Amino acid sequence: MTLTLLFFGKLRDAAACSTMQLDASETFATVDALIGWLSHRDATLGEALATPGARVAVDKQFADRTTSLSGAREVAFMAPLSGG
Amino acid sequence: MPTRIATTAFDPEKEIAAFRGARTDVGALATFVGYCRDATRGAEVHILELEHYPEFTEAEIARLASEAKARHVLLDLLVVHRVGVLHPGEPIVLVSALAAHRAPAFAAVGELMDYLKTDAPFWKRENGPDGARWIEPTAEDRARRARLQD
Numbered sequence: 001m002t003l004t005l006l007f008f009g010k011l012r013d014a015a016a017c018s019t020m021q022l023d024a025s026e027t028f029a030t031v032d033a034l035i036g037w038l039s040h041r042d043a044t045l046g047e048a049l050a051t052p053g054a055r056v057a058v059d060k061q062f063a064d065r066t067t068s069l070s071g072a073r074e075v076a077f078m079a080p081l082s083g084g
Numbered sequence: 085m086p087t088r089i090a091t092t093a094f095d096p097e098k099e100i101a102a103f104r105g106a107r108t109d110v111g112a113l114a115t116f117v118g119y120c121r122d123a124t125r126g127a128e129v130h131i132l133e134l135e136h137y138p139e140f141t142e143a144e145i146a147r148l149a150s151e152a153k154a155r156h157v158l159l160d161l162l163v164v165h166r167v168g169v170l171h172p173g174e175p176i177v178l179v180s181a182l183a184a185h186r187a188p189a190f191a192a193v194g195e196l197m198d199y200l201k202t203d204a205p206f207w208k209r210e211n212g213p214d215g216a217r218w219i220e221p222t223a224e225d226r227a228r229r230a231r232l233q234d
Contacts, residue, residue, distance in 0.1 A: 008137060009207030010218040053220070055205075060140045076137055080220045083165065083204025084118055084177050084197055 003028075003072060009079025014048030031056050032065040034075060053080030085153055087145045087163040089136060094164050096178050103162045103180055110159060114189035115180040116197050122172035124210060124219075132170045133209045133216075141205045148203060152196040156181075156188035163196070167206070198232055201225040 005020040012018050028034040039046025048054075056063045057076040069075070086103070096117045104113055120132045145163055153161045159182040166176050179196050183189040201221055208219040221229070 006137070008135060008205075009209075013218075057137070057140060060137075060143070076140070078137070078205060079207055079218065081203055081205050082201070082208050082219055082221050083206040084200040 001073065003069070004074045005034075006074065006076040008076060009082075011048055011051075011054065011077050011079045014045045015042075015077075028069045030065065030069055031058065031063055031067045031075065034069060035065065049077055051079065054078060055081065085146075085149055085161050087142070087149045087161075088165075089142055089145075090164055090166050091168050093174055094166065094178070096175050099162065099164055099178055100180055103160070104182060107159070107182070109184065110182045111184045112186040112189040113180065113182055114186070114193045115178065116193050117175050118177040118197075120170040120172050120174045120176055127210075127214070128212045129172060129210045130213070131211045132176070133211065134167045134170060134176070135207045135209075136167045137205050144203070144205050145200075148196060148199050152192050152199070155195070156183070156192040157185070158183045158188055158192055161192060161196070163200075165200075165204070165206070195232065198225075198228045202229040 001024050003022040005022065007015040007018055028037065035046070035049050038049065055078040057078065058067050058069065058072050059074055100115055104110055122129055145165060149161050149163050162178065162180040164178045170176060177200065179193050181189040181192040202225055209216050210219055
């Protein structure tokens, strides 16, 4: 089962893409594990993901670093929200 | 309780007229319309790009509106929010409240705008003569949002 990563706002610049597909060989227990893996591959992205106010959603529900990724299909990394 | 994302320009006057309709139980209608400006702190803005997370953003707007409606005595609440490419002068967001009385209508509109500024999943990028820059909530936005926490 593939895990789709989405990047919004300035995090898209840091990731150099808006979408990333990870194949089934990469599995992560939690959001924190996924962030660790991404940071290891790309330190600049890792720093950007730690931006104060950045948010994460798993399968379209707000999440945090401790959220389990078991069975997850989509993780969205969001720069600080700015509506209105 | 209508809330929607608009991918093309909307007309605030028409939205408000349709929202109130022919209701005679309405004693008060309060509305805020936010517009794309031509400059931010002296820097020219040519276009504003507004991005959202489909389905997630709609659900969050609906949730924020539903919570605002539960906190105030309202008859109804409308939110319309643009996404896509906007030009100076175009409306970005409309929040309108119908109530029997003015106090809850004024309060709900102002409060929901304070929530939308920091809690609504949109991302804005201003494009000007010197390139593009991402917009984040201001210190004022955050201060107003912090006052809502209780």
